Amino acid sequence: MTEHADSVDDEFRPPDPIEMHPVSSPVQIDFNDIQDEVDFWNSSIICCIIGANPPIHVMEGFIRRIWKNFNVNKVVLVKKGIYLVRFLTMDMRDKVTSGHFFFDSKPMIVKPWSVDMDMEKEEIKSVPIWIQLILNFKYWGEKSLFKIVSQLGKPIKRDAATVSRDKLQYARVLVDMPITQKLPDQVSFMNEHSELVQVPITYEWRPTVCDNCKLVGHSTIECRKGKTKRIWVQKKQVQNHTEVVAPEVDQEGFQRTLRPIMVRPTNLVPTPVVNSFQILNDDGGHSACSTAELDREDDIEEGSTGRGNSSKSYG
Structure with missing residues (x-):
């Protein structure tokens, strides 16, 4: 009798396959169907x-x-x-x-968020940027300051230090500026005496716009949609000038399987050999020493061993 790992109900019958009919028109989704999520x-x-x-x-x-x-x-x-x-x-x-x-x-x-917002096609045309103007504090009022920065974009607000006149080093203004325009380094205006005044601008942040895809956040070089082509170049192999010594073959014709030995050429420096006992190489070595020299050596030996002549007696 065959045993089954899982028991099967004898009354179980697989369901009849669902017959698919071609759809003549797509289904209609109403506002009531999406109202809960909205x-x-x-x-x-x-x-x-x-x-x-x-x-x-x-x-x-x-x-x-x-x-x-x-x-x-x-x-x-x-x-x-x-x-x-x-x-x-x-x-x-x-x-x-x-x-x-x-x-x-x-x-x-x-x-x-709105129900009709398409986040795939949503484009950013302007961004708020804080700018700093080294400007005489008599122009820090909202009327005059907003009139000056309106040449750059839509003025939004002044920071708290500018409004309270606590820090007079520079005026700080938040301006909504078009993201595709080039940011100027200075802004000009005519003062109350009809004199031209040029004010340098310091941007606390500059947007990086790609020229290829017109998106913000990366440069043209870093754009993945650019037309830059990469060419693969085969790397040149560097040859090592080494001498390989092959294994030797014995008399019976057998060759030992040895790994090749890499020998590097070296310059051998000759070592000079000098005999310190050069006197032994001469003929008649004993005749080279005179009798006077031998007597002198005997005197030195006596002086080193006897202390009678060198000492003094005190009576």
Whole structure:
């Protein structure tokens, strides 16, 4: 009798295959079908950082820190560089969209989510940029200062130090500037005496725009959609000038399987050989020493062993 690992019900019958009919027209989705999702995400915003794509955990920590008093419910990643932030109330969402925020000195674009928003085709045409103007503080009023920076873009606001007149080194203004235009290094205006005044501009951040894809965040050289072609070139092999010594063959014709030995040519330095006992090489070595020299050696030996002559007696 055959045993089965899984018991099978005798009354089980597989369902009849579903007969597929060609669809004459696509199904219709009404507003009632999507209303639940629209109501859930209606209090959300879409945000992105110009020139940066932080990971979702970094972005979530940043958002919950700067908006900790705005009842953030969810922070999710829509696609690379685009984040969806949901608030518990519409009032909190509207307060956030009325402000301007920056991530590592880079502007963060914030827009309210709408049901008809196409995030694939959403284009960024302008970005808020903080600028510094070394300008006489008599022109720091909102009327005169906004009139000067309106040549660059749409003025948004002055910073707190400029408004309170606490720091008079420079005026700091937030300007919404077109992202495709070239940022000038100075701005000019006619003062109250009809004199031309040129003011240098310091940008706290400059957008990097690609000339190929017209996107922000990378240069033309780094663009993946560029027309730059890569050509593979074969690497030249470097030849080592070494001498290989083959193994020897014995008398019976057998050859030992040895690994080739690499011999490097070296310059041998000859070692001079000199006999320190050169006197032994001469003929009649004993005749070379005179009798006087032998007597002198005997005197030296006696002086080294006897102390009678060298000592003095004291009576």
